[in-house]
Amino acid sequence: MYNLRLSTEQLEFRDTVRDFVVREVKPVALKSGRLEASERQLLTAILDQAAQMGLRTMALGEDSGGAAADLLTCCIVIEELATGDVDVAAVLAETVRLSRIIFVPSTGPAQQYLPLFVADDHCHLAFAGHGDTRLGANYHGRRAAPHATITGSPADNGDLILNGNAEGVRNAPIAKLFAVEAVTDRKREFLLVPADTPGLSVLAQASGLRGHGVVGSVAFADCRVRADQRLDGKLIDIAAEQGGPLDQALNLGIGRAAYEAALDYVPLRVQGGRRIVEHQAIGAKLAEIAVSLEVARAAVWQAAFAADHPEAIADRSLPDLPLAMMAKVFTSGAVYRAAKDAAELFGAMGVMRDMPLQKYVHDALICLHAANGNADDKLRIAEALAGYRRP
Amino acid sequence: MDFSLNEEQRAWQMKARKFALEEIRPVSLARDRIADPRETFDWELFKKGSRLGFRTLAVPKEWGGHGLDFVTQALVMAELAKGDSAISKAFSQCWKWSHLIAAVCTDEQKGRFLKPFLADDTFVLGKGITEPSGGSDNRLPPDDPKAGVKLRGERRGDEWILNGEKAFIANGNIGKLFFLDVRTDPRAPLREGVTLFLVPHDTPGFRVGKVFNKSGWRFYQNAEMIFENARVPHANVVGEVNGAYRKSSGDTSGGDIFGDLELAANALGVCDAACEQALALARTKMQGGKLLKEQQLVQLKINKMHMLTEALRSFVLRVACEHDQKMHSPNAGLAMNFSTDVIQEVTELNMDIHDSAGCMDEGADKLVRDAFIWSHLAGDSVQRMKVARRIIK
Numbered sequence: 194m195y196n197l198r199l200s201t202e203q204l205e206f207r208d209t210v211r212d213f214v215v216r217e218v219k220p221v222a223l224k225s226g227r228l229e230a231s232e233r234q235l236l237t238a239i240l241d242q243a244a245q246m247g248l249r250t251m252a253l254g255e256d257s258g259g260a261a262a263d264l265l266t267c268c269i270v271i272e273e274l275a276t277g278d279v280d281v282a283a284v285l286a287e288t289v290r291l292s293r294i295i296f297v298p299s300t301g302p303a304q305q306y307l308p309l310f311v312a313d314d315h316c317h318l319a320f321a322g323h324g325d326t327r328l329g330a331n332y333h334g335r336r337a338a339p340h341a342t343i344t345g346s347p348a349d350n351g352d353l354i355l356n357g358n359a360e361g362v363r364n365a366p367i368a369k370l371f372a373v374e375a376v377t378d379r380k381r382e383f384l385l386v387p388a389d390t391p392g393l394s395v396l397a398q399a400s401g402l403r404g405h406g407v408v409g410s411v412a413f414a415d416c417r418v419r420a421d422q423r424l425d426g427k428l429i430d431i432a433a434e435q436g437g438p439l440d441q442a443l444n445l446g447i448g449r450a451a452y453e454a455a456l457d458y459v460p461l462r463v464q465g466g467r468r469i470v471e472h473q474a475i476g477a478k479l480a481e482i483a484v485s486l487e488v489a490r491a492a493v494w495q496a497a498f499a500a501d502h503p504e505a506i507a508d509r510s511l512p513d514l515p516l517a518m519m520a521k522v523f524t525s526g527a528v529y530r531a532a533k534d535a536a537e538l539f540g541a542m543g544v545m546r547d548m549p550l551q552k553y554v555h556d557a558l559i560c561l562h563a564a565n566g567n568a569d570d571k572l573r574i575a576e577a578l579a580g581y582r583r584p
Numbered sequence: 585m586d587f588s589l590n591e592e593q594r595a596w597q598m599k600a601r602k603f604a605l606e607e608i609r610p611v612s613l614a615r616d617r618i619a620d621p622r623e624t625f626d627w628e629l630f631k632k633g634s635r636l637g638f639r640t641l642a643v644p645k646e647w648g649g650h651g652l653d654f655v656t657q658a659l660v661m662a663e664l665a666k667g668d669s670a671i672s673k674a675f676s677q678c679w680k681w682s683h684l685i686a687a688v689c690t691d692e693q694k695g696r697f698l699k700p701f702l703a704d705d706t707f708v709l710g711k712g713i714t715e716p717s718g719g720s721d722n723r724l725p726p727d728d729p730k731a732g733v734k735l736r737g738e739r740r741g742d743e744w745i746l747n748g749e750k751a752f753i754a755n756g757n758i759g760k761l762f763f764l765d766v767r768t769d770p771r772a773p774l775r776e777g778v779t780l781f782l783v784p785h786d787t788p789g790f791r792v793g794k795v796f797n798k799s800g801w802r803f804y805q806n807a808e809m810i811f812e813n814a815r816v817p818h819a820n821v822v823g824e825v826n827g828a829y830r831k832s833s834g835d836t837s838g839g840d841i842f843g844d845l846e847l848a849a850n851a852l853g854v855c856d857a858a859c860e861q862a863l864a865l866a867r868t869k870m871q872g873g874k875l876l877k878e879q880q881l882v883q884l885k886i887n888k889m890h891m892l893t894e895a896l897r898s899f900v901l902r903v904a905c906e907h908d909q910k911m912h913s914p915n916a917g918l919a920m921n922f923s924t925d926v927i928q929e930v931t932e933l934n935m936d937i938h939d940s941a942g943c944m945d946e947g948a949d950k951l952v953r954d955a956f957i958w959s960h961l962a963g964d965s966v967q968r969m970k971v972a973r974r975i976i977k
Contacts (some may be wrong), residue, residue: 229619464718466726474965533928535957539718541752541806544957545798551799552957562939568881569940 203266210248210273217242218277233280235367235407243274244314248285250266252293258311264293265497268321268442275446276453279556282446283406284317286439287363291318291372295385295424302421303385306370319364319410320375331450343413345375345382351420353382353522355392355413366397372424373413382529383424392416404563405443405556422470437517439496441524444560445493448486451535451553469538478534485527492520515577518570522556525561532557587901593656600660604667607632611613612668612803616950621797621915625674625758625805627706633675634705638664642679642731642842644686647698654842654907656850658900664862665853669954672853674708676846677754677804681709684843688823689782697761697782710759712750712783712809712891719752720966722765724973725774725829735811736767737781742818744768746811749793756790756807760785769826780828782820789814792872800953841907844916847962848900851923851955855893855909857950858934862886869941876941885933892926924963927955 199207218239227233243249253259262270267289275282294319295303296310310316321343340484343357355375365371371386371393386393393416397409459479469475482579496516498505505511536543536550543550561567576582589597607629613759616623633639643649644656657679664672666851678701701707709836713722713733721732735748746766762783769777783790793808823830865879866886876882899919906915931951938945959969 338757403801434608464720464731466728467722469720472965472968478965489659533956533959537964540960540964541714542798543960546799553955555799556954558935561933562944568936 197544199269202260202262203269205267206251206260206262206266207273209246210275211269213246214244214273214277218274218281222234222278222281222457223549228549231248232415235272235279235280237367239278243281243336244275244316249288249314249317250272251309252289252294253296253307253311254299257296257299257307261579262277263497263501264438267293267502268438268493268497271439272273272442272446272449275443277446278368279405279443279447280407283444283543284297284364284367286443287319287406290291290437290439291320294390295512298425303424305388305421306385309387309544310370313369315367316369316509317367318370318372318432319362319363320372320374321359321362321365321367324341334447341505343373344377345374345377345384347377348417353377353384353420354420355384355386355418357415357544358410358411358412361398361404362410363404363406363408365411368395371411373418382416384422385424386416386418386422388482390416390418399493404559438500438520440560440563441493441496441520444524444528444557445486445490447556448482448489448531451532451550451557452482452486454549454553455482455535478538482531482534485531489520489524489527492523496520515574520555522567522570522574525557525563525567589655589659593653593659595658596641596652597659598662598809600638601666603633603636603638604664606882607665608664608671612671613673613946615668618802621802621805622795622798623755626803629671630674630708631705633664633671636674636694637709639678639705640682640702641770641804642686643682643698643702647686647694648702649698650683654712654845654904655901657842658845658852658904660855661846661849661852662856662897662900665850666856667853668803669850669854670801673801673804673846673849674755676850678709679848680842681719682762687779691823692819693782695739701761704760707761708755708759709761709763710753710755711765712753712756712765713765714752715749716900717753717787719960720964722774723966724970725926727773729773729777733767733778735764735766736770737768737779737816738816739768743837744816744818744821746781746783746789746814746816748811751794752806753809754807755805757795758805763822765828772826777826778828779825781816782822782824783814783816783858787814787816788934798957800950809816826916837963841912841916844920844962845900845907846918847958848896848903848919848923849960851927851962852893852896852900854951855889855896855930855956856929858931858948859886859889859893861945861948861951862889862934862937865941865945869942878938881940882937885937889930892930896923896926914971914974917974919965920962921971923966924958927958928963933953 221236221239247260248270249271250258251260251262255261271282271286274285292310296307335428342359343355345353345355346352353375355373369388371388373384375382375384388395392413392414395409397407456479459475460468462469465472470479495511499511499516504511532553536554539548539550542548545551611626611629615624615626637650638660640649641652643651645651661672661676663673669822682701685694689697701709715734717734719733735746735750737744737746762785764781764783765778765782767777768779772779789812791810793810796806798806837957863886866882867875869876899922903916906913909931935948935952938948
């Protein structure tokens with residue numbers, strides 16, 4: 194059976210969030226004064242409203258106060274949010290991503306923090322780990338151990354003393370709980386650390402060129418954490434999953450915002466004696482934008498579905514390939530081109546800072562260069578295709 | 585074929601290179617960062633450049649200018665743009681319209697306008713074509729009289745009364761003299777109903793509106809020009825009444841021979857800057873114990889950046905050389921279109937190289953933003969179809 198139908202719940206999620214974006218987000222997000230990348234303030238009231246709608250905790254099980262939303266549903270929500278405001282979407286995408294890893298397993302030491310996470314609409318999550326995960330141009334260099342930016346020294350009672358810092362941490366300035374990766378003399382440890390723990394401090398960083406949402410540096414100075422704050426070892430995927438389907442859903446939202454702006458504009462603008470949509474050159478460009486976004490969405494949704502349904506790979510319904518990386522490579526390039534093409538349709542207005550098109554291009558460029566560079570991903574895909582591992 | 589430069593060409597190239605390196609480059613990023621678009625222009629820098637001849641170099645020698653050939657102009661634009669694309673454009677915008685004065689104005693008008701232009705280091709030129717209702721309509725005019733220029737001009741005795749506005753006009757807020765496309769016959773199509781005027785900035789009834797806040801080319805000024813019963817003497821009509829689209833092109837081949845070359849040559853300078861940035865990083869940045877330049881993917885990107893840049897250089901200089909030999913063809917337009925593809929790919933590759941090394945770089949980001957301007961100026965579908973139609977006809 195081949196089924197591309199969304200469930201009733203998924204459609205309800207999409208329609209509810211789409212309506213929220215039209216009614217509440219866009220009127221605020223598209224004010225001309227906040228379209229400049231360097232000066233964007235996070236829309237905290239909108240973020241709180243989204244939390245009150247249950248979007249912050251949607252991935253948690255129903256018995257934990259969530260909606261048991263699978264990754265595909267979360268992607269649908271994040272795409273819709275990103276069509277309205279990419280920064281709000283980015284904060285929620287990171288919290289949702291980490292909540293799936295940290296809290297969705299119904300047992301384990303993290304459960305002690307679940308009531309706090311569920312009860313507080315302002316409780317967002319962040320991951321402070323080793324620095325830049327990308328191999329980038331150094332892919333064929335020696336396989337070095339991750340650079341230890343945070344170290345853990347054993348103390349009494351099995352406690353750890355954390356020292357060091359992490360730069361460019363998404364959500365850091367507003368996070369109330371940090372998943373922390375620390376390197377001890379024996380191994381990498383993952384811990385869950387409340388933001389108000391003595392010895393932990395956060396400094397907000399300008400996110401301009403680095404990423405969406407809010408970004409900060411996290412410093413640990415003799416920060417003591419208990420043994421029961423250790424998370425399971427499988428959380429090693431926390432860093433590797435950055436740039437995955439949720440981030441690409443966000444990217445799709447940027448592309449869609451640019452596309453929808455163009456779609457609204459081309460039937461209105463008259464040049465050459467007719468509406469510009471009636472010109473072959475414009476019609477073809479609009480079609481190309483739509484085609485690229487639809488194909489990208491298919492790739493992102495397939496990757497999310499595969500994560501939700503590993504049995505689909507086991508039974509050979511889906512290929513056993515790094516589908517999330519493939520979706521990222523395609524989507525990040527396609528959305529950037531789509532945003533540029535959409536901006537071109539607006540002529541000079543496409544480059545004006547008080548108009549949204551230049552912002553969409555800038556936002557898409559950040560996605561193209563975020564997390565692991567695409568060149569790195571292509572090489573990792575090659576490893577999977579050819580079945581080898583770099584030395 | 586002889587690709588060597590003569591002494592004069594080489595001297596101007598070196599002078600521009602020195603000015604870009606010593607004067608433009610040190611202030612480029614700081615000017616780019618200024619948030620208020622009305623504050624990005626640096627008059628002291630501009631005056632220094634003017635004193636070196638970069639404002640007036642296209643004015644014919646018989647009128648007191650340097651009368652440089654197109655090859656030299658292309659070389660100077662590229663060198664200045666390597667320092668900062670928008671600063672280069674601020675100078676070459678003056679050449680564009682001094683070419684037009686030389687080509688289509690009467691001797692009386694040349695005397696009246698070229699002399700003060702030459703004498704004043706702050707005398708900047710501009711031309712108002714685009715309006716809120718029409719950009720593409722003025723580039724590829726349809727026959728519909730309702731399409732295109734709406735700024736209305738009505739004759740009253742020896743004066744014309746202008747009402748309407750222009751948008752996105754280069755140097756609109758800093759210029760001292762503007763060419764202006766004005767609708768003087770509202771019943772005729774654009775090609776037969778528009779007159780070209782010369783309008784000084786202190787014309788009664790003219791004021792500057794909004795200064796546009798662009799994502800790139802921050803130094804270069806674009807403004808709204810508003811005309812409310814502005815009074816312009818009939819002596820400022822350039823060419824024939826209703827003849828703007830017959831005379832204003834500045835040559836007899838129907839193409840804007842300088843404007844197309846200008847964007848292509850400017851793009852070349854930006855590409856040179858991107859190549860320089862990428863090479864500097866690749867030669868010095870260590871990652872995992874190796875220099876970036878040792879990585880295959882970096883090598884491939886550097887190869888492509890240089891391949892495209894050198895192809896653009898060949899095309900730009902060929903077009904400039906053809907202009908000097910009075911061989912006007914669609915090549916200038918093609919070079920302009922091509923420069924859009926090249927400048928955007930080269931600057932994006934530079935950013936890729938920086939990114940793959942974990943170096944999100946303000947300078948690399950600026951080049952990408954500057955290059956994005958080409959999308960609507962030089963590489964949009966109208967600009968490509970305009971050239972295609974010259975080829976096809």
